[in-house]
Amino acid sequence: MVKVAAFDPEDLVVISAHLEGSRLRVADMVFLPNEHRFVLALNRPVAGATDARRMTGLHFERVTRAMTSKMPPQTPETMLTLLGIGYEAVDPPSGHVVLLFEGGGAVKLSVECLEAAIADLPPLETGKTETGN
Secondary structure, eight states, rough: OEEESSSSSHHHHHHHHHHOOEEEEEEEEEEGGGTTEEEEEEEEEEESSSEEEEEEEEEEEEEEEEEESSSOOOOOOOOEEEEEEEEEEEETTTEEEEEEETTTTTEEEEESSEEEEEOOOOOOOSSSSOOOO
């Protein structure tokens, strides 16, 4: 299980490496302006395992603004592939986090400072469920 926090650009490189090639739906990203948080749920490749994937949560704190560029049509089921995550210092410690997606789309987050974390989510139960019959 992966669990990593980032408080500087070098830490963010580690998170980006873990999430490269992750898939997500547009609906799996949300900006929570009242909480100054941006949250994603991604299906990331598992290192060293062919075709194995793991659901992982990623969140950014102290987010003041979220902007998109060249994103595909905004339908909730549109699938995206994450290419990487970068950081641009503006007026340290504030800056921009940029999530780059296949096809040229991007999400740019304005942050007061860099504060992010990823954590693998527990596997979904795949057993039978009761139907009430």
